[in-house]
Amino acid sequence: MAKQRHTGLVIFGACSLIAARMAFFEPKPPETASSEPPSEASEKDSITFTLIRDARYYVYGIGVIGLLMVVEDFFNGEHRNKEESGAPKREDKDKSTGP
Numbered sequence: 001m002a003k004q005r006h007t008g009l010v011i012f013g014a015c016s017l018i019a020a021r022m023a024f025f026e027p028k029p030p031e032t033a034s035s036e037p038p039s040e041a042s043e044k045d046s047i048t049f050t051l052i053r054d055a056r057y058y059v060y061g062i063g064v065i066g067l068l069m070v071v072e073d074f075f076n077g078e079h080r081n082k083e084e085s086g087a088p089k090r091e092d093k094d095k096s097t098g099p
Helices: 002-024 040-086 090-097
Strands: none
Touching: 002 040
């Protein structure tokens, strides 16, 4: 299970780095005056801006899935430890009853 936790952390870290890089190098949103009709160049910039923003949100989603893998592994490990420590072993139970 530790391998799954490690994989989840790697996925989250990689996605965080990619999203930060995309946010840092993201172009500024196009500024158009409301009185001017939109030109083809401004529409193309707007589409590019939207695609970059959407890709960044997609990367955020994958990073959240990586974090969920870590959380799931953590709780599964805790549950397994409680079961192992709380339940008496079958051999001990047989010895305590006697012959």
